[in-house]
Amino acid sequence: MKRKLFTAAIGIALLSIPSIAKDVVHNKQVHFDKGTTGTTMKSKIKGYETYNYKLGAKSGQYMRVSLETKHTAIYFNIFEPGKGPGDQAMFIGLIKGNMYTGNLPKDGVYTIQVYMMRSAARRNEVANYQLHVGID
DSSP states (O other), rough: OHHHHHHHHHHHHHHSSOOOOHHHOEEEEEOOOOSSSEEEEEEEEEOOOOOEEEEEEEOOEEEEEEEEETTEEEEEEEEEETTOBTTOOEEEEEHSSSEEEOOOSEEEEEEEEEEEEEEHTTTOOOOEEEEEEEOO
């Protein structure tokens, strides 16, 4: 009897410990089909997942990025070469919206980070999206 009570007490204690959310980061290389200047990546994001799309470009090239989704808590950031999540972004979608256009300041690999806002991630929400990327 004592053993069953002890086992039940341990079970209840384990259930009361909050689960620790694990961030899942997906790194993807962006490729354009031969003869094209852009592409679209279709994916799904869930909870604390993050997608980091890597794209090589040269200084002065014109880049356009747009995010299509029905979910209202998904955004993207763009980081200059040598920078990434945790650093200052050159474009912050939460502030500037779901479309970026502009001439690039440096040669190198740019990172486009797609993420879900913490409030939605905490609820482990899921959303489909399309990320359109082009360089002229």
